[in-house]
Amino acid sequence: MRTLVVTHYFPPEIGAPQARLSEMARVWAEGGDEVTVLTGMPNHPTGVVPPAYRGAVRRVEHVDGYRVVRTWLYATPNEGVARKTLGHLSFMVSAVLLGAGHVGRPDVAVVSSPTFFSIGAAWLIARLTRARLVVEIRDLWPAIFVELGVLTDRRLIRALEVLELAAYRAADEVVVVSEGFREDLIRRGVPARKVHTIRNGVDLERFRPTDPDTDTAATRARLGAGPDDVLVLYAGAHGLSHGLTSVADAAARLEREGRRVRFAFVGEGAAKADLERHVAALGLTNVTLLPGVPRDEVPALLAAADICLVPLRDVPLFSTFIPSKIFEYLGAGKAVVGAVRGEAATILREAGAVVVEPEDPDALAAAVAELADDPARRARMGAAGRAYVEARYDRRALALRYRELLRRAVVRAR
Numbered sequence: 001m002r003t004l005v006v007t008h009y010f011p012p013e014i015g016a017p018q019a020r021l022s023e024m025a026r027v028w029a030e031g032g033d034e035v036t037v038l039t040g041m042p043n044h045p046t047g048v049v050p051p052a053y054r055g056a057v058r059r060v061e062h063v064d065g066y067r068v069v070r071t072w073l074y075a076t077p078n079e080g081v082a083r084k085t086l087g088h089l090s091f092m093v094s095a096v097l098l099g100a101g102h103v104g105r106p107d108v109a110v111v112s113s114p115t116f117f118s119i120g121a122a123w124l125i126a127r128l129t130r131a132r133l134v135v136e137i138r139d140l141w142p143a144i145f146v147e148l149g150v151l152t153d154r155r156l157i158r159a160l161e162v163l164e165l166a167a168y169r170a171a172d173e174v175v176v177v178s179e180g181f182r183e184d185l186i187r188r189g190v191p192a193r194k195v196h197t198i199r200n201g202v203d204l205e206r207f208r209p210t211d212p213d214t215d216t217a218a219t220r221a222r223l224g225a226g227p228d229d230v231l232v233l234y235a236g237a238h239g240l241s242h243g244l245t246s247v248a249d250a251a252a253r254l255e256r257e258g259r260r261v262r263f264a265f266v267g268e269g270a271a272k273a274d275l276e277r278h279v280a281a282l283g284l285t286n287v288t289l290l291p292g293v294p295r296d297e298v299p300a301l302l303a304a305a306d307i308c309l310v311p312l313r314d315v316p317l318f319s320t321f322i323p324s325k326i327f328e329y330l331g332a333g334k335a336v337v338g339a340v341r342g343e344a345a346t347i348l349r350e351a352g353a354v355v356v357e358p359e360d361p362d363a364l365a366a367a368v369a370e371l372a373d374d375p376a377r378r379a380r381m382g383a384a385g386r387a388y389v390e391a392r393y394d395r396r397a398l399a400l401r402y403r404e405l406l407r408r409a410v411v412r413a414r
Contacts, residue, residue: 001033001107001410002033002034002036002107003025003033003034003035003036003107003108003110003406004035004036004037004104004106004108004122004125004131005025005036005038005110005111006037006038006095006109006110006118006121007037007038007039007111007118008040008073008088008112008115009039009044010022010042011042011063012050012294013042013044013045014292014293014294015045016138016236016237016324017112018295019324020112020138021112022063023203023399024395025064026064027395027399027403028066028399028403029064029065030065031403034104035065035066036066036067036069036104037067037068038069038095038099038121039070039071040070040094040095041053041056041071041072041073041075042070043075043076044078045077046078046268047076048075053070056070056072057071057098058072058098058099058102069099071099072090072094072098073087073090074087075087078268078270079270081145088114088116091115091117091121092117092118092121095121095122096124096125099121099125100124100125100128103125106129107131107132107410108131108132109125109126109129109131109133110122110134110175110406111123111133111134111135111136113136113137113139113167114138114141116142116164116167119135119167122135123167132172132173132409133170133171134172134175134405134406135167135171135173135175136174136176137174137176138177140181140317142160142161142164144241147315147316147318148240148241165190168190169190174190174196175196175198175402175405176195176196176197176198177198177322178199178320179343180342180343181197182195182197183320184320196405198402199398200322200395200398201395201397202327202331204389204395204396206299207299207302207328207331207332208299208332208333209332209382209383210303210332216300219300219301219304223262223266223290223301223304224264224286224287225264225304226262228260230306230307231304231305232263232305232306232307232308232368233266233305233308233309234263234266234267234309234311235267235298235302235325236325237267238267238269238270238272239269239270239271240270241312241313241315241318242269242271242311242312242313243314243339243358244271244275244311245271245274245275246339247265247339247364248278248282250263250361250362250364250365250368251263251284251286251287251365252361253361253362253365254286254368254369255284255285255286257369259369259372260372261368261369261372262288263286264288264289264290265287265290266292268292272289276289298328299332302328302329302332302334303332305334306335306371306372306375306378307334307335307368308325308329308332308334308336308337309338309364310323310325310336310337310339310340310344311338311364312341312358313359314357314358315358318358319342319343320342321342322343323340323344326338326347327389327393330351330353330389330393331385331389331393332382332386333383334382334385335354335371335377335378335381335385336381337355337364337368337371338354338355339357339358339359339360339363339364340355341357341358351384351385351388352388353381353385354370354371
């Protein structure tokens with residue numbers, strides 16, 4: 001089977017979609033498929049294109065048994081709606097004009113959204129090559145921006161919703177990452193038979209419990225923690241969705257109590273500047289803010305942590321979201337505290353993690369303090385979480401299930 005993946009985001013960029021798609025592509029290629037990824041020059045989330053790619057209009061690479069075709073785009077930081085939209089539109093155009101002639105004739109084209117505009121490029125390439133079109137939805141767009149107050153113009157919102165539903169109608173199959181997303185699409189008229197849930201998962205080889213004798217002192221020191229501190233880690237996007245200032249408020253409460261608990265935030269995103277200002281205004285000395293790291297360094301960060309956090313804003317739509325970091329934290333055998341509702345909360349509770357209400361710093365602080373005082377419980381939680389994802393969320397198994405869905409779509413078209 002010849003599979004084309006169209007995505008705005010891809011490694012060496014770091015983030016959840018990059019991890020999901022690159023690992024899926026690797027498994028598909030290992031299974032004998034001819035896989036091509038069509039993407040842009042790496043720049044997310046800083047907007048800075050690495051020196052090796054600067055000035056390039058098109059670049060072809062070979063990674064993990066599959067081919068990557070990169071095209072020029074307007075690189076911009078992950079902030080500011082107008083500039084981000086221009087960047088998304090630029091890839092939609094360049095993917096077709098600069099990339100379509102270099103991806104061969106796929107049997108199936110998989111496009112991942114967001115960004116929403118990538119769907120337009122994939123749809124046109126699929127039509128030109130007579131490929132099946134599979135649209136993967138990782139965020140409900142534009143609904144998420146409406147809920148967060150980023151989009152307020154009713155006419156613009158309506159126009160985008162019309163385009164969104166048109167994209168789902170044009171797709172042969174739609175893949176979503178949560179049952180909540182699936183229910184939302186079906187409620188809005190997308191036929192249930194073509195909406196499939198394939199959740200995120202974890203590479204169980206890459207993310208695994210660390211041997212107790214592993215020396216993590218240097219990493220802990222970089223994260224601001226000494227040997228006697230309990231290190232609480234948030235690693236991932238610092239976006240508008242995550243409510244990280246509320247986590248800083250929890251850190252302030254624990255600092256006032258005189259506890260030896262250190263908080264480390266590692267990542268980039270549109271809300272990072274707000275977090276930096278909030279931490280400074282609170283005068284916190286128990287918080288370390290660090291930039292994002294390459295994906296290969298993330299397991300070492302998790303190994304150094306005692307507790308890992310999964311926060312989201314207190315927004316109704318987020319009850320349908322499942323942050324992908326949940327599975328990596330659990331795979332690494334860590335005690336996890338989630339400030340979430342809905343499906344994410346259900347998964348965490350099933351895995352033996354602790355769940356509190358979103359954007360409730362007092363509840364979050366209390367949960368962290370309780371775990372900080374009980375290392376034996378943290379160890380039990382870590383073991384239970386690892387066993388849970390081994391049984392349900394092995395990314396290789398999910399990729400094979402995804403591949404079978406693609407194969408069926410191709411067979412039905414013949």
